[in-house]
Amino acid sequence: MKRWLERNHWPHAINIAGVPQVVREYYEKRMAGAIPAAQASTEQEPNFAALDL
Known part of the structure; x- marks a missing residue:
């Protein structure tokens, strides 16, 4: 929820x-x-899947 609120400027x-x-x-x-x-x-989250080894 917090991420959505911040992303949408609430x-x-x-x-x-x-x-x-x-x-x-x-x-x-x-x-x-x-x-x-x-x-x-337009900000995108990092691709955390790329960090899996």
Whole structure:
């Protein structure tokens, strides 16, 4: 979840259990279209399979 939130530029906080949390008001505005979605990230994750020997 944290990776997705960061990749899609959603502000969040991590609670004591390590679970990311988003403010409900921000979520509702984003879902209603009041806050435009950030452009899709062109960043790709590294190919960890290439590290297997």
